[in-house]
Amino acid sequence: MKTITLAHGNGGQENNELISKVFYKAFKNDILEKSEDAAVIHNGELAFSTDSFTVSPLFFPGSDIGKLAVCGTCNDLAMMGAKPKYLTCSVIIEEGFDFRSLEKIVRSMKKELEVNGAIVVSGDTKVVPRGSVDKIFINTTGIGEIQKKGISSNNITKKDVILVSRDIGAHGATIFASREGIDMSSSLQSDCASLYPQVKALIDADIKITALRDATRGGVAAVLNEWASQSNICVEVEEDKIPISDEVNGICELLGFEAMALANEGTFVLAIEKEDASKALEILKRTNETASIIGTVSDQYIGKVVLNSAWGTKRFLELPTGELLPRIC
């Protein structure tokens, strides 16, 4: 009997197979098959997205499950050029969960809603017997008003360059470090943040945005691979241009991960038309100095991501496979 393993939730290859073979097969329609961060509906005016959050531990350096639950859905909307407006909030709580933690989580959600200028307009609460869920799971669904039409992961061409908004992998590294009890006297903390303010700044400056995607599960590696196959292009990345903090590199060394495959919760990848790249970079740097132009688009190996090293070698960057970091978001 075939069973679901944790690898099926890794944001990488097995996850994609599960989605396409089970869910896409059953729910097949034009909007779903575009595979965007959020569905574009209502004549292209609204963006619509949902996400569930099961992170363990619930509180970690830089954030908590509440902030994550608001950022996650709002960021998916922002990635379609939409302003987050209305959210729903469903929680499944394990019997015995303490009240104060719940209040802390909800306060954290409230604060992050304010950053986005969004409100929760509907919700649901379930309490289940001890052991049925791990402490608390949260689902949020959101609707946003699209401010700039036509942003899509299916339209990237050789006219675009690829940027990341800040140093990568901080969320995944933080979660793993705190789960493993790696106590570091460092500043490593999750990058969890709402991205709409940055997207708005780009839109306001009239930057020619082709595609945006927040690099959550599967990390930057997953985003670039998805883009390469959705837009039928080859993405070429200069390895030494990828911003990675010393702390994240250190965790990767200790635990054997690749920063490119680590999850982020407040970092996005951008495909921007060349002529606007430096202007976009300047805007991103206002939020985070480490933003960087990391690559270009070519037709060398269609559907693939190529990593060029600083000493003249190259290799493909593949979709992460296997069990990566279970339940990090």
Added chain:
Amino acid sequence: MNNLELKDLYDGFRDPDTIKAYKKIIEEDAKKLTHPINIMEVCGGHTHTIMKYGIPQILPENINFIHGPGCPVCIMPKERIDHAYVLSMQEDVILVTLGDMIKVPGSNGSLQDARSKGADVRFIYSPLDCLKIADENKDKKIIFFAIGFETTTPMTAALIDTVIKQDIKNIFFHINHVTVPEVMRELIDSRDEHVDSYNHKIDAFLGPSHVSVISGSKIYEEFPRDYKIPVVVGGFEPVDVMQSISMIVKQFIENRCELEVEYKRLVSYDGNIKAQNLIAKYFEKINLFKWRGLGNVKDSGLKLRDEFAKYDAEVIYKDVLPIAEIEDHKLCICGDILRGMASPPECTIFGTACKPSTPIGSCMVSSEGACAAYYKYGNLL
């Protein structure tokens, strides 16, 4: 120690300019070689570095790598994995093991599959993490499925030592530790009959530095002495690998055949005597240990000494553990790959039936296996 930072682990050892400088030196020296040389990197960690950093792309054509058997996960035969699977399914058992072991398929499936069927399987980074699990689950039996070469054996020994000293009643061991020099010897000895028909003679060994941090460089002395094969013990960063290759090439052009250490920052001749004593206290050699893809290798495995049998899960659960021999997959050529007689793309199921997500042969199992490294990094060679 307060000022020691994580980046000290690798800083400088991935410096592009240093790598390019070694590339130049090796290119010049390689012109003086009288024949092409095949370097076997024994350890999967080296395979991973070599493939990840694209080292073959910047080496001259007369220097080749043969990817050796040194990945403790990859070489684990199905019989042992089936043991782990069966143990994980026993009542009140928490099976604990290291990282990649969890996805290696046995004949009933992997530990990942066992877990999805309800078994309590956990992976840890340090054997000593078992202590915490045991403390939190006093009503459960914690079985540590111990794997690894000389590098990880001391940690298992340290765990046993703690279990005995603190009289912890619920930690047991299933030992699968193996040793490096024995399998290197086996690779050379078992090749003799094939050498003429293959163009893959091992001309030099790149020895894994972390093994020698424990066992010292002395364990490789026999290879230059008895087999006339030079050994350079090297670190795992790209600069280490490039420097080690440069040292090997220089031995050939200067007509030397020696044991040399590139990784001088931690490797001594004698190694860590304290760790060696701890290993000797709890473990003894078993006559034969079966390596996936290679078959039985003499004196290459360890077991708990008989006086510690009450901690030995293989003894305690002997009635439920399967003993039948299992053949490797017929189409899989991992044995030849591990012997350096074939490279992964020559295998008919490489990348098709056999992939990292559905590994059939040992070399595809862990990220350190030759096939997995080729699958992930090697497609642009």
